[in-house]
Amino acid sequence: MAMAYLVEIDAYVPAAWITGADGVGLLADPGTALATEPRVETLRFSSGLGFMSRPDDRPPNAYYEPRVSVPFNFERLIFTDGTSAGAADTGYGEIELVNPDGELDFLAECGLDGRQVRLLHGDEAGPLADFELVFVGTVTQPEFSWRRVVLPVRDRAEELRKAIQQNVYAGSNQGPAGVEGTADDLKDKGKPLTFGRCRNVPATCVNGSTLVFQIHDGPVAAIPAVYDRGLAMAATTDYPTVAALTAAAFAAGQYATCLAMGLFRLWSRPDGAVTADVDGDATGGVLAGSVAAVIRRIALTRAGLAEADMDRAAFEALEAANPALVGYFQDGGSKAEINDVFDALCASIGAWWCFDRLGRLTVGRLEAPAGEPLATLTPVELLDSGDGLEILPAHDLADGTPVYRVSLDYQRNWSRQDDNDLAGGVADERRAWLAEDLRTVAATDASIRAVHLLAPELTVETLLDDAEAARAEADRLLALHGAARLRLVLPVKCEYARGLDLGNVIAVRIARFGLSGGRLFVVIGMTEEYETGRVTLEVVG
Incomplete structure (x- = not known):
């Protein structure tokens, strides 16, 4: 039984090549009509002598041209070297196609970068249906030489190297009408994003006439507190629409909300910086609060992934392993990319994320190995x-010596304020909280230094909100990294x-x-x- 590799590449193909401008007609399956407009085509190649799918295969009678010289070399790491959480090291590799006759030169004019590539493996004499899908990834710009074409391949994490926020303010307000700012203040600036539980986030004034502020581009679960120069205001009513919020009447020192739009409104002009505590994105009416839930929410609402792209069992397992609340906020000036946000979320609980061989987004948590081995x-x-x-x-630090202490930062203050920023009535305890960016807990085992005299301290910055959850994670990390x-x-x-x-x-x-x-x-x-x-x-x- 001779085995073969099949390569399928989605490509944007110019009309001149589809119509066979040079009389070759490379892109057409046998017996099919050539298109006259540019479109996305599936290019098919094989190792060995070539492969033709059967009439009852899907697709039928598809020819895989014998061009694959090096079918696949691919490298993936859960973590960037030297770390054990968060920063997934994007998989990379290449597929090599032979091109001594120049018949693949047309690829230089095709749009391949960012397109999907699929690698299949099976018996070259068998049906296409029996081939195993080995890998799903993304192609970047091809590299050409006189005799070959090299297709750099990345896993689908490449698709997440884009800004998490694509929406900007239109700057279209007309006096008291609108929540898009004006050409003089917010036009073309990004809208804020809030996921999970975030404390003291800076609010964006989207209409200075009506004193409407925004803390998230979309629905939120709750805005339990709003502050003017650190002083808490009194909550009133939530309104279902912007029109209802704008028309509402209440009193000075109070605020009303439109949770469906991530908005709140003040009655009187504030004395200084306006901030808020927020339970963030509630798309579908549900708060995404844990690391697993927030990553999944961002993947489905901001990254363009679908349910079929998610490893559901892995997300459920991570949720069960650590359901603690986290919070991520960014203002309109941030250009954070989705992959970086995922890294920060995962680093909060010693987790990792990547795409599996089939192109599904998957997650996990580094733990001491246990259970039945697969091999x-x-x-x-x-x-x-x-x-x-x-x-x-x-281990994470230096030469891999076990650590004796883990210091873990949690409960971020998203808008640090010192005494000059605060009203006189702000309590001392609140002032102390507002003056710091983060809280810290630590787990220590001095006995480790009795064995390892140079045992270091591991410092971890997280997006965790709760002190008990932070302490539990610090203890877990010490047990993991304090052992040989x-x-x-x-x-x-x-x-x-x-x-x-x-x-x-x-x-x-x-x-x-x-x-x-x-x-x-x-x-x-x-x-x-x-x-x-x-x-x-x-x-x-």
């Missing part, structure tokens, strides 16, 4: 190039890594480093070389 690796499965196994530092860990690089044959993915638990049993009886590890990195049939696993345990 057991011994010297039989491991490939030894002569230098043995590579051992890397296992082993981080290995394990080269194996492809067949022994089949079915493994990032976050999976495996066992390693070798006659070194205390592993003769077997030990559990978590897969945190994978380098897959489909041409050589080699997979290099990076694991920690």
Whole structure:
């Protein structure tokens, strides 16, 4: 049985190539009519001698041109090297197509960057339906030489390297009418975003005539407090529409809300900075408050992903592991990208995010490995190039020495104010809170320094809101990073890594480093070389 790789690439193709301007007609499946307008086409290539789908396949009679030289090399890490939370290291690799005849030169005129690529593997004599979908990712700009075309491939995280906020104020207010600001103040400035529970966020005045302020571009769950120079105002009524909010009558020192639009209104002109406590985005009538829930909400409402793009089981598992409230806010001047927001959220609970092989957004949390391993690796499965196994530092800091103390920051003040910013009636306790950006809890185990004299302190900045949740996470991180860990690089044959993915638990049993009886590890990195049939696993345990 001869195996083949199939590559499918979505491409924006100019009309001249679709209509076969040079008489070649490269893009048409046999027997199909050529289009005359530019459109997105699926380009198909194969390894080996080429492949034709069967009449009853979907799509039928589709020809995969024999151009694939190097089917796929791909590397992914759950975390940026040297860290253990948050910052996913985007997967990258390449597919190489042979082009000695120049028939693929047309790709230089196609729009490939940002388009989806799919890699399939199966019996070249079998039906297309029997091919296994190995990977779904994104192509960047192709690289050309005289004899080949190299397609740089990224996982779908590349799609999230865009600003989380695309909406801006129109600047279209007409006196008391409108909540879009004017050409003189807000026009073309971004709208604020609030997810989860955020405290003391700076409010944006969207109509100076009616004293309407905005704290989120969309519906919010609650605005439990509004402050003028640090003094709390009295809440009144929530109104369903902007018109109702604008027409409402109440008293000085009070505020009314339109939660459906992320707005509130004051009756009297404020003396200074206006801030608010907010339970943020409530799309669908539900507050997204945990790390898992906020990432999912952003993915579905801001990143352009659909339910089918989500690893639902993974999100449910992370929610169960840590449902604690977090908060993320950005004002209209922020250009934060979605991937960076996901990193900050995940770093709050020692979690990670990435796209799996099938292009689904997935999440997990780094924990000490436990449970039944998906695979057991011994010297039989491991490939030894002569230098043995590579051992890397296992912890976040320096040389991987276990930490003796974890300091964890939480409950961010999104608008720090000193005494000069505050009204005279603000209580001392409130003043102290407003003067600091963050609160801090710490977990310490001095006994670790009795063994490791150079044991360092780990400092973690989070978006957690609650003190107890922060303390629990600090304790968890100390237990995880205060213990001696082993981080290995394990080269194996492809067949022994089949079915493994990032976050999976495996066992390693070798006659070194205390592993003769077997030990559990978590897969945190994978380098897959489909041409050589080699997979290099990076694991920690």
